[in-house]
Amino acid sequence: MCIMKKYDIVIVGMGPSSIFTAYELIKLNSNKRILLIDQGKRVENRYCPIQEKNECVRCKPFCNITNGFSGAGAFSDGKLSLYNKDEDEIYVGGNLQEYIGVEETKKLIDYTDKIYLEFGADKKLEGTEYKAEVEKIKAKAKKEDITLIDIPIRHLGTEKAHELYRKLEEYLEKNNINMMFETIVSDLIVESNEVKGVVIKDSKKYNSKKEEDIEEIYADKVILAVGRKGANWLVDICEKHKIKTKAGIVDIGIRYELPDEVMKDINKYMYEGKFVGKLEPFKDKVRTFCQNPSGFVSEEVYDNNLSLVNGHSFKEKKSKNTNLAILVSHNFTYPFNKPIEYGRNVAKNLNELGNGNILVQRLGDIYRGKRTWQEELDNNQVKPTLKSAVPGDITFSIGYRTMTDILKFIIRMDKIIEGFANPNNLLYAPEIKFYSNQLDIDNNFETSVKNLYSIGDGGGMTRGLMMASCSGIQMARIIEK
Secondary structure, three states, X not given: OEEOOOEEEXXXXXXXXXXXXXXXXXXXXXXXXXXXXXXXOOHHHOOOOHHHHOOOOOOOOOOOOOOOOOHHHHHOOOEEEOOOOOOOOOOOOEOOHXXXXXXXXXXXXXXXXXHHHHOOOOOOOEOOOOHHHHHHHHHHHHHOOEEEEOOOEEEOOHHXXXXXHHHHHHHHHHOOOEEEOOEEEEEEEEEOOEEEEEEEEEHHHOOOOOHHHOEEEEEEEEEEOOOHHHHHHHHHHHHHHOOOEEOOEEEEEEEEEEEOOOOHHHHHHOOOOEEEEEOOOOOOEEEEEEEEOOOEEEEEEEHHHEEEEEEEOOOOOOOOEXXXXXXXXXXXXXXXXXXXXXXXXXXXXXXXXXXXXXXXXXXXXXXXXXXXXXXXXXXXXXXXXXXXOEEOOHHHOOOHHHHHHHHHHHHHHXXXXXXXXXXXXXXXXXXXXXXXXXXXXXXXXXXXOEOEEEOOOOOOOEOOHHHHHHHHHHHHHHHHO
């Protein structure tokens, strides 16, 4: 067993929340020794072969899209959701404001936005020029019992996000932030309910149980910034060390692809429309999420080779389709309290139906109660941008309640946006957001284990790049106090 030098702070994960914690500690002239650990690669070495091979090759040992410096953010659409200055609430991005207040959260967003601009974010803000047109769409949506949330959005673009996070990576290194890549944190070191450090091993030896492959790193404080990719790991860690959690929500749904022409007004006036409804008969929350004008549907691989669908768009490279998620929030009641496991089972069944691949189905085939065949997909008016997706029947695995919510939502949306329910539009599955293991933390983000903290998406605090980044800034300020 090799015992490494002690650090003041160890941060597990290198997504936006982790990066911005380190960034702010530098700005605060902290003299603390800081170590960031991630099981993925440096951002400049992260590459997805699916763009060339038109199929997912299951990168070993871990998916390049979901792991590495900047986390899933490096391959995302790169949207920074801001806020409306004249509103007294923050509607997008999680619940950071519940810990520090709305006004402080707004200040954090402003501060964090300036950092993104300094490192190369586009100065243009989407969704600020066409207020009158947006109000008309809002009124139309309201008649259908659907709420349209419009906020300013700064769009990085997938390729520009890579460049921006590369600059941040270089900045951290130049300022003596230690980083360990392709390294797994297999466990925490906890004694008498106080964290003492982490147990690590090389990512290539993640299945090894040999003592010589394991190292211990000690630290005064450990911050969990594992993102959605680490949600399943976090469940196991919480159970093992009796870290208190709260009952969470799991969002299960599909990625919807339709022509740019149908979404042209939303794309032009807002770039991303956030529509939310609670429709009969179940009154579940159904919402659109992560809209990508002229974008591409993508595949992500999580633990145990679980394939999930996502979407992104580039600044330069364009398709003729818009894609967006339609998600249904699942709130489970006593005695069931395993939302992540539920979501994983849905995803696993869908993957098996697609022989390990993402499933795609035409909306019209769902209406007709039949699967989609390859010949029908080849001749379909809407051409799929995820070439590796396998045509089939997603209704075999997505539950009746979830599917009913999605279809009713699509029909309502068609009354707001003509063509939204066209039979040629495509549904990809599974799209599941694993932020349902919500850690029980105090206003200093400390868990029930002393000196163990949680920030970002993985612990259920935030949902998205901007708020995750903000949680990192606040974490640094709390520590430096």
